[in-house]
Amino acid sequence: MLVISGGQTLSTLASPGYIIKNPEQMVNKFTITEEEKAADTLELWHHEKISELKTFLKDYDMTSISTSELRIVGRRLFESNVINSRALLMFSEGIKALDNKGRQPNHDVKFNAIALFNERLEEQIDFFEKNPRIARSDGAADYLQGMVRANHVINALA
Template sequence: MNVKITSPIMSKQADAYVIKNPKETQNAHTITNTDEAARILNVSGEASINELKNFLKGYDLTSISTNELAKIGSKLQESGLIDRGVAAQFVSGNMACDSNGQQTDKDVKFNAIAMFNQMLTENQDYARANPASAAQDSFKYVTQALLGANKVTNALSYFAHSSQNNLSVSERA
């Protein structure tokens, strides 16, 4: 006797990530100086910093779309300034998907600084409540990617909003 077991097709649809504090512009990862921002992005020299700053003109990490964030993430990964995990967080954007798992709402603006900080906080809360899950390599990878996304968005925001024309990095170690 052959028994066929069927299950309903699961939708891959997901609404955009809900940001609880969409006006957040500062958090524990806020960058306050050029040296710190340059260190996080592993960029050095005035020419490199000015090139990055020029690339970021017109971008506001507190009001950015998935398309824009993906463009920034791809460029930074190609340049070797961020790793694959952080780039994946950027490309995922607001995480809105249709029933086939294809990204939607890619031009809807959201606050990436607030979103990544909230995602990291929720991830850390989950880790405290579920230490066995948190010990898994995949969980650790996501946590590192979220931490990196927080640091990078704040460093990018610093460079994008810096009022200084000359963003030279101190060569003293």
Template structure:
């Protein structure tokens, strides 16, 4: 059971509710990838073995029904293999954004649609920056870039998770 805090309670605690996804059924958006070469390029995967290893690792994950714990595991794998940068890693690691009074993540086992979550968070952040131009600074733009990169990465991951081919290869043209 999730407990929703009121605005008054939120002023006295580090606790935050999970991000409320407006369209939890969303499985495609502008970051959806439909070509293996694009997916591989997005994650800096140039070798067939790296692609096969990633696909094998991802076989037990579904980006439309993943929890914060698993999303962090995927993020760590991507970051350790230099497929995403630290800013995109942070977006992944935040999971559904739920935290307790001590500031630590909560509800880490609750599944959610990461595709919709990342896309909606980016849309909300874009709206925030548009409505608050005084807050547009180098750091906020870097954070926005991390959100964009995380959306691209989740699109690539979704492609690999859903790919029916086990022999993914990048077609190179000389």
């Protein structure tokens, strides 16, 4: 918050976003290596749905994806009922960078979404463990479940 003469304050919305600590991470506890398990995770039992999603996703690399691309993938997954609105939020936020007007800058900068989602989830779990009152608040469990779902799906897509 900036203090302006006369006691007025001006807050800034700018944030550099989430800094991925392990940007080379390709494998974590959510990693799926078998196509059948990935389809189950994505809840795609119908062959046609799997083929459509594979065709759509062939141009996206979850280890090198931009916020713009991640938003497109998230929207498609949401419309296909693969993820809920809480998980869609993770996809839409991307790296979580904001300019001073609260908009997402650098939409096309690539990052590793597998590492991002995993690290954000681990930090959220740690935060809830240190703040049990917040963890028990309305929506906290739902938010965490959305993060878990986003991690399952991003790894199934990889």
